[in-house]
Amino acid sequence: MTRSPLIIALLCALLAGCVSSPDSRPRGLIEAEQQLGQGARAFRDDDYRSAAALFRRALDYYRSIDDAHGQALALINLAETALAVDDRTAVRQHLAALAQLQPRLGESQLERRIGLLRARLLLREGHPAEAARLLDRLLADTEPIASKPGLLHLALLARRTEAALAENDLTTAQTLLQQLAPALERDATPSGLRARILRLQAALHARQGDPAGAEILLQQALTLAHRSRNRPAIAATLEELADLALKRKQPARAAELLERALPVRSRLLDQAALRRDLERLDRLYAQLGDETARRRIRAALAQLPASGEGARPELPAQAH
Template identity: 65%
Template sequence: MTTRLALIATLLLLAACVSTPDRRPRDLIEAEQQLGQGTRAFRNDDYRSAAALFRRALDYYRSVDDAEGQARALINLAETALAVDDRHAAHQHLAALTRLSPRLPQTGLAPRIGLLEARLALREGRADEAARLLDGLLARLPEDRRWPEDPLYQALLLRRAEAALAGPTPADAEPRLQPLLPLADKGRLAPEMQARLLRLQAGLLQRQGRPDAARARLQQALAVARQSRRRPAIAAALEALAAQSRHQGRLREAAELLERALPVRSRLLDQAALRRDLESLLALYRELGDGEAERRIQATLARLPAQGAARP
């Protein structure tokens, strides 16, 4: 009897372990998988594959009139467009989200959309508008999300600090960074957030007339980015170090740093950033009187696609 009871118990346990079949439509399952695969491709800096997967998911959600699914796909497409500095595509995706917004349920998507709008404003040099958007997002953020370990709160604070540094009141960056410093000291920020925080601290220190302290922060940012293998953060740190070296008259050092940034940018699809780095290098080599290097950079620039041609 005991053996039979044990057998029955075992069978019941095994039955409980068998997952219930997913009864959702196959196309819906595939769309969810495409969003997940696209996110993984994005994290691996494979923006072309990410955009293709997000577009496929968007096509499905449109075919079944699923507003929230469309919004999730469009948010990811806008993120990808910003990653490669395709501002035209970013504007298109955000305009589609604006048209869709009356149909969206009350979810956590609105802050993400607002953050994308602020990032685009920053990219286009509209720092005051970005600051206004971010202040509104921070004010409307629910209390349970206003704590330093929340990734959205972290992103909003860092972008608000960036807007302050790009605007007329750079000192406003410091109180935005302050809540994140204890987490950074304990190594509890995601590597990309940590690297961005260090770059922003460097920008603030540079404006305070403390170039040595600023350079130390940039070196830390580069170390964090390299350890995490995040190419956008690596390139940003190298470019910031190069800009500081050039500002201080160390032209050869600036050129060497930008040369290191080139293969990183080449692996990404951000043709605008690659072009900026090459043009900066061209100017540096002209100042240095290095004709051979100047001709090499000119040839590389000539091989780049026309501006706006390389889109994911």
């Protein structure tokens, strides 16, 4: 999973019109906006627990003054944060609250951002066809102006490409990636989105029987993720490199890549992804006949919370 650039864009949209006369506004409103800003910074620093707490405080204030737009901003950010740690129950709760607010929001960018969140949850839960239909409707409402698609349009295109790949619709995926390609050359495109586009290109190459081309693209994505210190992108790219190594019958290489992903996932508090990587490593070390490594991995698995409470397990040190 990569961090969403939209969470910062939402904050900027909120604050842009509020800097001219800060002293004349209610203190609670100023504090709620500050909490959204602090939450956005915590999210950017991968401190999802603090981000969620700050967004909840802002939500409480906006509810106390019956501000539908402010509530929607806080709920969208809460849903983004829940997606970052794969807390699907929380995502569904936030989306349900947003659905109740939507009649009061009218036609707006917020409505399309809410739709994107729904599509991301559908993809996460293995419903690519339903996600594709929703994304097609959203894309029809966000046509780019003068061939320069905005951030929301690019994010929708990337998720639609993900849906096409999940359905093995390589023709559609290739067409969508051609539309996304110019964004790689623009400095204004967030690094996380650029890394995602490269990873989607790599997935297409791998499906088309070009593992060497996929490797090159994934290494480019990893370099970009390292340069921007983007932990979600780093973890996702390492995991996809491990997938590619397995397809190329390189289990030792796959294990090494997944070992590198473990401390990143642990820092992100993404228990579902961490468990998945540990279980894959357990199988890989069984295949490689490394019982010492298996014991280390199983010890880490035993420390994981049963229901993903968010505790960060201590990962036993890898033997060198």
